Amino acid sequence: MKRIAIDPVTRLEGHGRIEIFLNDEGDVANAYFIVPELRGFEQFCVGRPAEEMPRITDRICGVCPEAHHMASAKALDDLFKVDPPPAAKKLRELLYSAFYVADHTTHFYALAGPDFVMGPDAPPAERNILGVVRKVGLEIGKQVIDARIRNHQVIKLLGGRGVHPVAALPGGWSRPLAPADREGIEAVARQNVDFALFSLKLFEDLVLGNPQYVELILSDTFTHRTYSMGTVDANNRVNFYDGMIRVVDPEGAEFVKYHPREYASHIAEHCETWTYLKFPYLKAIGWKGLVDGKESGVYCATPLSRLNAADGMATPRAQEAYEKFYETLGSTRVNGRYQPVHFRLATHWARLVELLYAAERMLELATDPQITDPQVRAPITATPTEGVGSVEAPRGTLTHHYWTDERGILTRVNLIVGTTNNYAPIAMSVKKAAQGLIQKGTVITEGLLNRIEMGFRAYDPCFGCATHALPGQMPLEVVIRDVHGAEVQRLSQGIG
Amino acid sequence: MRTLVLGLGNPILTDDSVGVRVAEEVRAALAPRPETPVVVETASLGGLALMEMLIGYDRAILIDALCRADRAPGNLLRLSLRDIQALSPTERSVSPHDTSLGVALDLGQQMGLPLPEEIVIYAITVTDVLDFGDEPTPPVAAAIPAAVDAVLAEVLSPGEV
Numbered sequence: 001m002k003r004i005a006i007d008p009v010t011r012l013e014g015h016g017r018i019e020i021f022l023n024d025e026g027d028v029a030n031a032y033f034i035v036p037e038l039r040g041f042e043q044f045c046v047g048r049p050a051e052e053m054p055r056i057t058d059r060i061c062g063v064c065p066e067a068h069h070m071a072s073a074k075a076l077d078d079l080f081k082v083d084p085p086p087a088a089k090k091l092r093e094l095l096y097s098a099f100y101v102a103d104h105t106t107h108f109y110a111l112a113g114p115d116f117v118m119g120p121d122a123p124p125a126e127r128n129i130l131g132v133v134r135k136v137g138l139e140i141g142k143q144v145i146d147a148r149i150r151n152h153q154v155i156k157l158l159g160g161r162g163v164h165p166v167a168a169l170p171g172g173w174s175r176p177l178a179p180a181d182r183e184g185i186e187a188v189a190r191q192n193v194d195f196a197l198f199s200l201k202l203f204e205d206l207v208l209g210n211p212q213y214v215e216l217i218l219s220d221t222f223t224h225r226t227y228s229m230g231t232v233d234a235n236n237r238v239n240f241y242d243g244m245i246r247v248v249d250p251e252g253a254e255f256v257k258y259h260p261r262e263y264a265s266h267i268a269e270h271c272e273t274w275t276y277l278k279f280p281y282l283k284a285i286g287w288k289g290l291v292d293g294k295e296s297g298v299y300c301a302t303p304l305s306r307l308n309a310a311d312g313m314a315t316p317r318a319q320e321a322y323e324k325f326y327e328t329l330g331s332t333r334v335n336g337r338y339q340p341v342h343f344r345l346a347t348h349w350a351r352l353v354e355l356l357y358a359a360e361r362m363l364e365l366a367t368d369p370q371i372t373d374p375q376v377r378a379p380i381t382a383t384p385t386e387g388v389g390s391v392e393a394p395r396g397t398l399t400h401h402y403w404t405d406e407r408g409i410l411t412r413v414n415l416i417v418g419t420t421n422n423y424a425p426i427a428m429s430v431k432k433a434a435q436g437l438i439q440k441g442t443v444i445t446e447g448l449l450n451r452i453e454m455g456f457r458a459y460d461p462c463f464g465c466a467t468h469a470l471p472g473q474m475p476l477e478v479v480i481r482d483v484h485g486a487e488v489q490r491l492s493q494g495i496g
Numbered sequence: 497m498r499t500l501v502l503g504l505g506n507p508i509l510t511d512d513s514v515g516v517r518v519a520e521e522v523r524a525a526l527a528p529r530p531e532t533p534v535v536v537e538t539a540s541l542g543g544l545a546l547m548e549m550l551i552g553y554d555r556a557i558l559i560d561a562l563c564r565a566d567r568a569p570g571n572l573l574r575l576s577l578r579d580i581q582a583l584s585p586t587e588r589s590v591s592p593h594d595t596s597l598g599v600a601l602d603l604g605q606q607m608g609l610p611l612p613e614e615i616v617i618y619a620i621t622v623t624d625v626l627d628f629g630d631e632p633t634p635p636v637a638a639a640i641p642a643a644v645d646a647v648l649a650e651v652l653s654p655g656e657v
Binding site: 039040041043044065110111128130133138141148149152163164 | 508544595604626627
């Protein structure tokens, strides 16, 4: 048995590690995606007032603090049994839409884009956003940076602080939106819609216009037929901020739809000895291992699965993009809804459909007459006991669950973060990509390793979501070892 | 000359908070000198977002935790961007959710953004960045005063330190 490890060199350079075990024939026996454990979060929280949680939990993650802030705010609403006024809910969703635009933009252009624009076999020095700029033009870089900056300004304005918002309160929001500020946000939303349409066009031209990339997207290597999860509104359309959790089976039939408060009745967690992370699965199906199919309880919660779980998008242009997505990828309508798409690399396209939805929804909210209503807090009168809140984080359904004593002091905390939902599919994708690409006598090339990474990058994983990273990259060192751990080959990509 | 002092880290992740703590003490030390052209900020960011925070400054002093197996915790290092790139010498863009600071700065420069000409990094070697906690470990906490003095020496003229 040989072992290939894809290791980050230090903590500063990333948090994940891929281990690929080869059998004596040189084929892949197993592949694992492993991350270090962040310990003691529940102990850190217990004994603190619950209302501090939106400001504590948004420190868990340097990538999606806004998602934690929102899930926490909603858990506090539930805990204190208080329904925020309409303007407060809309302000939350407005901030959240701006966050989605910034986050999905970053992922597509800085992470997914290079794989497609430059190609998976491009030299690593070119396979980044600088390469995209060189190939597509300087204007694209300017648009990406502008989109990020203008939406971060909206988040700061609404959230009271950039990156780590502070405005959420149980039962509402800490301050109303001034009419003059609303005008600026509307202008940003209009720019976002144009930018999202531009991004979808770019995807069509560069990716769908290239038969090799289309073949890659449609290839069996990057296909998994699992259940799909996402939050839907009353009309079963995608919603990031609020709604019911819907799960559809691999053929697209609704398997279950439940209130986020009922998550524990539907989701269970499986443990493996080789990783501290637990694998969530559908309780009613059961854990059958890291396998595809209707008989396996493995589900996925990503942009792709959100589209699969819904019947459509709630805004007109995103709905058009949604229909084009399914029609182009060969899906047919059954019982009035498209059958799910299971090509994992199509997640990048699904992310752009969501980008357009977020931009359009932001514009709807920014032009809603209620958005500047000064009534943004509801009084709290109930004694707290237990509360659950959930939102769709960019990386999957995010659930916060708090228990308190009668004073609102936390006694127990449980979080299911977005990426955790996808741990089983990510492990399956890494293994399948490795099996398809490493075979007897195969020389390990950089492009090949990048394709294995592409298997998990589609999920936009965010495991070590407690720390920032100064260099912010995860260079690869590949070590092949025999069964005794002796090094037989070392490949260090770009390490000078 | 506008200088940004930026403490990086997660304030609730034990030693990872050290950069934030140093910056907060620098801010307190500079409070009686409002005429000093220095802005002090804290953030839990990397990559593009970090680059965007540097826009509009002539000089940036970053303070961050550094995990190094070959160094005891509590060592203070003064590094350049080149040094950081030597610690992380690949150009491979495989971070699951961001690009590197070097790539982000290159992009910003190509965009013509007004970015600092000089970036100094104070790194404090740490040991525990996996446990949630309010306080850094004792050797890391002990390094904070020297780091604060070093940053103040960078931003104040010799007679003011």
